[in-house]
Amino acid sequence: MNSFQQAYQTVLQQIQNACEKGQRNLNDVQLLAVSKTHPSTALREMYTLGQHAFGENYLQEALDKIESLQDLEIEWHFIGHVQRNKTKHLAEKFAWVHGVDRFIIAERLSAQRLSTHAPLNICLQVNIDGQESKDGCQPAEVAELVAKISQLPNLRLRGLMVIPAPNHTQAFSDAKTLFEQVKAQHAHPDDWDTLSMGMSSDLDAAIAAGSTMVRIGTALFGARDYSQT
Ligand SMILES: *Cc1c(COP(=O)(O)O)cnc(C)c1O
Numbered sequence: 288m289n290s291f292q293q294a295y296q297t298v299l300q301q302i303q304n305a306c307e308k309g310q311r312n313l314n315d316v317q318l319l320a321v322s323k324t325h326p327s328t329a330l331r332e333m334y335t336l337g338q339h340a341f342g343e344n345y346l347q348e349a350l351d352k353i354e355s356l357q358d359l360e361i362e363w364h365f366i367g368h369v370q371r372n373k374t375k376h377l378a379e380k381f382a383w384v385h386g387v388d389r390f391i392i393a394e395r396l397s398a399q400r401l402s403t404h405a406p407l408n409i410c411l412q413v414n415i416d417g418q419e420s421k422d423g424c425q426p427a428e429v430a431e432l433v434a435k436i437s438q439l440p441n442l443r444l445r446g447l448m449v450i451p452a453p454n455h456t457q458a459f460s461d462a463k464t465l466f467e468q469v470k471a472q473h474a475h476p477d478d479w480d481t482l483s484m485g486m487s488s489d490l491d492a493a494i495a496a497g498s499t500m501v502r503i504g505t506a507l508f509g510a511r512d513y514s515q516t
Contacts, residue, residue, distance in 0.1 A: 289332075291336065291507075291508075294508070294509070295333065295337075298318065298359075298507055301490065301506075305494035309494055317324070317501075318365075319342075319364055321366065321502050321508075322506075324348075327351075327510070330361070331356060333508075334356075341364065342364040343363065344365075345367060349381075353380050356460030359395050364384075366385045366386060371395065374392060374395040374396050375399045377396060377407075378396045378400040381407065382405070382408060383445075384407060385483050386412045386422065386448065387409050388413075388424040390435055393435075397442045406441050407442050408443050409436065409443065410447060411448065412447075413462065416457075416461070417477060423449070430472045432472075433469045444473065446466060446482050447482030447497070449462045462496070465481075480499065481499050482498050483500045483502065484502075486504070490506075
């Protein structure tokens with residue numbers, strides 16, 4: 288086994304263990320491979336092992352990879368901060384955008400998504416534990432944003448995305464509670480099926496609390512070297 292295979296098997300096993308422990312169905316927890324700063328060759332190797340969903344944070348880097356990996360059937364997720372002037376590329380090239388935290392962003396993505404494409408999947412990013420430096424809307428804003436965004440065409444509002452402070456596992460339960468509460472505000476409640484939370488260091492706690500999509504970078508690809516980007 289090479290190191291990618293080993294890392295991939297370890298992460299899959301960890302997800303499986305966390306599901307057993309938390310009495311979760313393994314099929315209800317997806318793995319998103321977070322590949323920011325890693326070269327296309329690394330994504331290609333991971334793809335060969337069976338991983339098809341990849342998350343990227345930086346638009347230009349992501350567009351370059353999308354271009355060079357266009358022969359693969361990758362499901363591309365944008366998990367970075369969404370800038371208002373960058374929505375067009377996101378609407379055109381991605382299957383999912385996790386970092387939506389304002390109505391204007393959703394409105395632009397909806398307007399820029401071609402109706403001939405599948406609807407763009409959206410998660411609303413919530414600053415669940417009131418961090419000062421973090422993006423995301425406030426928990427109190429979620430109900431109204433869900434009510435408004437779920438009416439927009441060319442989008443599917445799938446759920447919430449959170450990035451709690453390190454070791455703040457209570458935030459995962461708070462996110463789960465909020466997730467269950469707001470379903471009723473949704474124009475298409477059956478679309479509301481995704482709780483995007485958990486990273487390399489806290490995926491067990493996130494799964495225990497109800498995560499349906501863990502976003503894993505370091506545990507799959509190794510440490511990130513920002514000087515290379
Ligand atoms: C980088 C990143 C991840 C992956 O983090 P790791 O600790 O490397 O697993 C997950 N989610 C978001 C939003 C990120 O920016």
